[in-house]
Amino acid sequence: MTVQNLVASDHSVEISGLEKRFHRQQSGEMSLAVADVSFTVPRNSFFTLLGPSGCGKTTTLRCLAGLETADRGEISMNGQSVFSAAARRDVSPEDRPIAMVPQSYGIWPHMKVFENAAFPLRYGRTTYPRAEIKRRVLAMLDQVGLSEYADRWSTQLSGGQQQRLALARALLCEPEVLLLDEPLSNLDAKLRSQLRAELRSFQQKFGVTTIYVTHDQGEALAMSDTIMVMNRGRIEQIGSPSEIYDSPASRFVADFVGSANLIPGLVEGAARPSDRVVDAKTAIGVVRCERFATPPAPPTAGQELSVCVRPEHIHVATGTPQTTGPNRFTARITTTEYLGDRQEVVVTVGDVVLRAHADAHLGARPGDEVTVVLDPAWTVALWS
Numbered sequence: 001m002t003v004q005n006l007v008a009s010d011h012s013v014e015i016s017g018l019e020k021r022f023h024r025q026q027s028g029e030m031s032l033a034v035a036d037v038s039f040t041v042p043r044n045s046f047f048t049l050l051g052p053s054g055c056g057k058t059t060t061l062r063c064l065a066g067l068e069t070a071d072r073g074e075i076s077m078n079g080q081s082v083f084s085a086a087a088r089r090d091v092s093p094e095d096r097p098i099a100m101v102p103q104s105y106g107i108w109p110h111m112k113v114f115e116n117a118a119f120p121l122r123y124g125r126t127t128y129p130r131a132e133i134k135r136r137v138l139a140m141l142d143q144v145g146l147s148e149y150a151d152r153w154s155t156q157l158s159g160g161q162q163q164r165l166a167l168a169r170a171l172l173c174e175p176e177v178l179l180l181d182e183p184l185s186n187l188d189a190k191l192r193s194q195l196r197a198e199l200r201s202f203q204q205k206f207g208v209t210t211i212y213v214t215h216d217q218g219e220a221l222a223m224s225d226t227i228m229v230m231n232r233g234r235i236e237q238i239g240s241p242s243e244i245y246d247s248p249a250s251r252f253v254a255d256f257v258g259s260a261n262l263i264p265g266l267v268e269g270a271a272r273p274s275d276r277v278v279d280a281k282t283a284i285g286v287v288r289c290e291r292f293a294t295p296p297a298p299p300t301a302g303q304e305l306s307v308c309v310r311p312e313h314i315h316v317a318t319g320t321p322q323t324t325g326p327n328r329f330t331a332r333i334t335t336t337e338y339l340g341d342r343q344e345v346v347v348t349v350g351d352v353v354l355r356a357h358a359d360a361h362l363g364a365r366p367g368d369e370v371t372v373v374l375d376p377a378w379t380v381a382l383w384s
């Protein structure tokens with residue numbers, strides 16, 4: 001079945017096999033910005049494209065908006081094909097059911113707040129009578145907390161207010177899909193965390209499918225229903241925030257989202273994927289992993305892997321623990337940092353350095369010997 005033939009589904013957006021190359025100016029060669037990207041976005045959900053600078057997030061978003069023409073692939077919105085490289089179909093941006101808020105907000109400084117918000121209703125595809133425009137714009141400005149600013153010049157708004165105005169203007173278009181490209185990146189840290197909660201609640205209130213681009217993993221974890229992690233133009237993993245954080249599919253995801261201890265190793269003995277247990281032989285000893293990413297092929301003894309464990313899943317204790325079990329190692333404290341609710345400690349097990357979150361009142365100092373336990377239930381075996 002081609003994307004063109006899809007009837008209205010539970011997905012607002014379906015992308016398959018998207019590929020985009022750009023000319024490198026210096027070498028004249030073509031470089032791959034987006035490679036074989038396929039994903040679906042459920043209706044009314046908040047979907048985030050997350051990855052480091054240059055990984056292809058904005059290019060993917062611009063292909064969705066129709067501002068960039070992909071070399072391969074298909075895009076459908078609301079069950080209708082808006083792009084097909086094979087069929088040479090490329091619906092123009094204004095005819096796609098989208099509204100986009102660019103990083104710079106795209107607010108016109110020579111217009112007042114009301115006029116900025118009213119622009120798509122005055123000059124968009126559907127035109128409205130004056131009274132209806134006034135009613136809709138004032139209601140929307142009220143929703144985003146800007147009604148008392150309607151008669152101000154848009155340049156008189158703070159960064160956070162400009163961001164809300166840009167959002168109000170986009171929502172007035174009543175888009176099927178709202179595209180947001182790093183909308184919080186120009187704001188200071190405190191405002192950013194306040195606005196991310198606001199953005200999420202607007203998205204839920206208006207029930208609009210939202211595709212959000214960010215390189216900030218904290219933002220992605222806090223706001224999204226689904227996160228797609230990208231690296232070098234390709235998809236590394238698609239999942240809920242907790243799937244991405246607790247069960248990363250690759251070293252790249254483990255390292256990019258949150259902080260992770262990554263220990264190289266080899267599969268010890270026969271792996272038992274059906275038991276959801278893999279034992280890994282590493283420089284600190286045998287480590288039991290009770291989570292693992294789906295291996296490309298059944299793991300075999302001696303196969304390379306990486307053990308991933310988050311600092312909060314390493315328990316640190318002074319003295320000899322009373323209980324026994326897997327993943328217990330003798331370690332030496334290198335540094336401690338008191339953070340009030342916990343201590344962040346760096347320990348070494350042999351030559352391997354591990355970061356752990358310890359009890360705030362752990363009575364251990366640099367140089368002391370401690371026992372560390374890597375919680376097997378939260379220790380992940382990674383294959384790539």
Ligand code: ATP
Nearest residue numbers: 022023033051052053054055056057058059060215
């Ligand atoms: P950032 O977070 O820095 O915006 P990104 O993940 O959004 O990065 P893109 O802007 O999509 O990444 O860029 C992906 C790759 O494509 C990069 O290597 C970039 O240099 C290249 N690229 C993007 N736009 C163009 C263009 N118009 N011409 C040439 N190369 C481009």
